[in-house]
Amino acid sequence: MFTGIVEEVGTVVLREDQPDSAVLRIRAATVLEDVTLGDSIAVNGVCLTVTAVDGDVWSTDVMAETLSRSSLGAAVAGRPVNLERAVTPTPASAAT
Numbered sequence: 001m002f003t004g005i006v007e008e009v010g011t012v013v014l015r016e017d018q019p020d021s022a023v024l025r026i027r028a029a030t031v032l033e034d035v036t037l038g039d040s041i042a043v044n045g046v047c048l049t050v051t052a053v054d055g056d057v058w059s060t061d062v063m064a065e066t067l068s069r070s071s072l073g074a075a076v077a078g079r080p081v082n083l084e085r086a087v088t089p090t091p092a093s094a095a096t
């Protein structure tokens, strides 16, 4: 789940348009701490899946529907984007 609190502002470094999607490569720092492929990162509030990490740049595949329904449709190289990692809720029973 996401809190809606922006952890950092990243930068789109590349957008590669495909027939039904676009690959976004985004430069970041904080959200890449302990990141694993398949993790979820919210980009401008949209939950996306990490498909690759290369140094301080991570990649994600943005589907056509997501592009058309969100601000990510306007994402181009050089654009700043708000980033947030997913958090796992802690059950009250686990609290000490």
Ligand SMILES: Cc1nc2c(=O)[nH]c(=O)nc-2n(C[C@H](O)[C@H](O)[C@H](O)CO)c1C
Pocket: 040, 046, 047, 048, 049, 050, 060, 061, 062, 063, 064, 065, 066, 067, 069
């Ligand atoms: C986990 C996740 N990953 C992706 C992704 O990698 N690429 C994508 O285009 N959409 C993903 N989604 C769904 C979006 O967060 C969003 O909720 C829907 O695309 C809205 O129609 C989700 C929920």
